[in-house]
Amino acid sequence: xxxxxxxxxxxxxxxxxxxxxxxxxxxxxxxxxxxxxxxxxxxxxxxxxxxxxxxxxxxxxxxxxxxxxxxxxxxxxxxxxxxxxxxxxxxxxxxxxxxxxxxxxxxxxxxxxxxxxxxxxxxxxxxxxxxxxxxxxxxxxxxxxxxxxxxxxxxxxxxxxxxxxxxxxxxxxxxxxxxxxxxxxxxxxxxxxxxxxxxxxxxxxxxxxxxxxxxxxxxxxxxxxxxxxxxxxxxxxxxxxxxxxxxxxxxxxxx
Amino acid sequence: xxxxxxxxxxxxxxxxxxxxxxxxxxxxxxxxxxxxxxxxxxxxxxxxxxxxxxxxxxxxxxxxxxxxxxxxxxxxxxxxxxxxxxxxxxxxxxxxxxxxxxxxxxxxxxxxxxxxxxxxxxxxxxxxxxxxxxxxxxxxxxxxxxxxxxxxxxxxxxxxxxxxxxxxxxxxxxxxxxxxxxxxxxxxxxxxxxxxxxxxxxxxxxxxxxxxxxxxxxxxxxxxxxxxxxxxxxxxxxxxxxxxxxxxxxxxxxxxxxxxxxxxx
Numbered sequence: 001x002x003x004x005x006x007x008x009x010x011x012x013x014x015x016x017x018x019x020x021x022x023x024x025x026x027x028x029x030x031x032x033x034x035x036x037x038x039x040x041x042x043x044x045x046x047x048x049x050x051x052x053x054x055x056x057x058x059x060x061x062x063x064x065x066x067x068x069x070x071x072x073x074x075x076x077x078x079x080x081x082x083x084x085x086x087x088x089x090x091x092x093x094x095x096x097x098x099x100x101x102x103x104x105x106x107x108x109x110x111x112x113x114x115x116x117x118x119x120x121x122x123x124x125x126x127x128x129x130x131x132x133x134x135x136x137x138x139x140x141x142x143x144x145x146x147x148x149x150x151x152x153x154x155x156x157x158x159x160x161x162x163x164x165x166x167x168x169x170x171x172x173x174x175x176x177x178x179x180x181x182x183x184x185x186x187x188x189x190x191x192x193x194x195x196x197x198x199x200x201x202x203x204x205x206x207x208x209x210x211x212x213x214x215x216x217x218x219x220x221x222x223x224x225x226x227x228x229x230x231x232x233x234x235x236x237x238x239x240x241x242x243x244x245x246x247x248x249x250x251x252x253x254x255x
Numbered sequence: 256x257x258x259x260x261x262x263x264x265x266x267x268x269x270x271x272x273x274x275x276x277x278x279x280x281x282x283x284x285x286x287x288x289x290x291x292x293x294x295x296x297x298x299x300x301x302x303x304x305x306x307x308x309x310x311x312x313x314x315x316x317x318x319x320x321x322x323x324x325x326x327x328x329x330x331x332x333x334x335x336x337x338x339x340x341x342x343x344x345x346x347x348x349x350x351x352x353x354x355x356x357x358x359x360x361x362x363x364x365x366x367x368x369x370x371x372x373x374x375x376x377x378x379x380x381x382x383x384x385x386x387x388x389x390x391x392x393x394x395x396x397x398x399x400x401x402x403x404x405x406x407x408x409x410x411x412x413x414x415x416x417x418x419x420x421x422x423x424x425x426x427x428x429x430x431x432x433x434x435x436x437x438x439x440x441x442x443x444x445x446x447x448x449x450x451x452x453x454x455x456x457x458x459x460x461x462x463x464x465x466x467x468x469x470x471x472x473x474x475x476x477x478x479x480x481x482x483x484x485x486x487x488x489x490x491x492x493x494x495x496x497x498x499x500x501x502x503x504x505x506x507x508x509x510x511x512x513x514x515x516x517x518x519x520x
Binding site: 235 | 258262265266267268269270271337340341343344345346347348349350351352353354356357358359362363365469472473476477478479480481
């Protein structure tokens with residue numbers, strides 16, 4: 001078909017977590033510009049399967065930008081060159097015919113490579129389990145809207161809650177810091193009345209778990225908020241800092 | 256571990272130390288600059304030498320100066336600790352990294368800029384701080400007419416080991432204010448008379464401008480300050496005052512003195 005593209009892919013291949021790994025070059029031929037990036041990889045994998053080669057491993061699930069499963073560090077940026085989208089929403093028309101595309105996994109000690117481009121992001125789950133929840137007593141069902149919440153606060157909490165845990169913030173950060181993720185999860189609860197009883201214990205527990213997982217520290221480069229597919233803002237990080245230092249300096253809750 | 260050390264050993268606690276020491280150092284720059292503007296006075300260094308004596312002998316300032324030395328050491332040391340941890344957080348780097356797409360050059364090179372500044376501070380303190388405290392500095396005697404402050408006579412005096420040589424008094428009979436002080440001004444003029452020294456200073460001030468362009472506003476963010484109401488003002492201050500005006504005025508001093516020796520200014 002006319003208008004289709006031929007591309008060269010430099011893909012990170014690594015057999016397992018302990019393998020050293022390295023780049024392998026593949027040709028992606030006759031690629032429609034309307035394909036998503038993952039569909040392009042599907043085409044390449046079909047070809048590899050026909051040749052009897054192990055296909056390229058990469059994470060994906062919903063393919064509509066809401067699950068947070070897809071990743072890929074494309075040409076030096078997480079989720080590729082476009083703003084506010086995940087890799088599954090990135091289309092091949094964003095690239096030029098004949099272009100060489102470098103595809104790498106998220107790089108972080110806390111995100112070990114499972115195979116090829118798939119990394120283990122369970123560190124995020126453990127941070128969530130450390131305190132990213134509200135405890136709710138059983139009993140009668142409370143009336144909806146019983147607790148008044150100002151619109152701006154509800155909106156801000158919802159903005160924070162749009163985080164899909166994809167890990168692009170860690171991948172983008174030069175320090176592999178998870179501050180944007182953790183602060184979004186802290187903020188979505190800290191802003192709302194339901195999150196207040198555990199607010200100061202939560203922030204300390206989640207930060208402690210974040211440090212234990214081996215993520216780096218935040219140096220305010222702002223790379224995370226630029227690369228976040230959900231446009232979570234760095235305001236969350238500063239809000240978490242206020243809560244964290246307040247907890248350490250003025251609150252009874254200790255962890 | 257006590258709760259105190261626990262707090263300061265977290266990634267956020269370490270950055271808190273960076274922020275507090277860094278902002279204190281930035282504040283010090285303002286004071287340092289205002290004092291050093293005396294170099295631009297055409298009084299054979301009288302005001303500058305009086306200022307130098309004041310800064311080294313007034314007790315509150317002496318106390319703050321030790322806080323300052325401690326801040327420099329802590330800022331550099333914690334930068335090292337944080338960098339080591341951050342490198343451990345990503346032992347395998349990216350083959351292709353497009354950092355300019357999502358962050359400022361300054362923010363990605365704070366370590367390099369900071370190292371340049373640390374080397375500069377060591378040279379700077381050796382040249383002036385160490386010489387003032389431990390060097391065999393000559394003395395200068397100034398006689399300023401009280402009726403006409405522009406009329407200043409300057410007499411160079413040799414080094415004297417006795418600190419009591421320093422004196423400031425008003426001789427009412429002759430109507431003159433007499434000042435005898437260590438002549439740090441001469442040391443400064445000698446240093447800035449050398450071209451390589453001027454270049455070193457100008458380059459260091461450019462590095463300081465870039466360091467503070469990110470550092471000043473980042474320091475406030477680390478403390479949790481971030482609100483649409485005032486954060487634009489902090490960013491404005493960080494850009495115009497701390498990364499342009501202050502470094503430019505500091506850089507102007509060696510350039511001014513260098514050109515002055517040829518009578519160009």
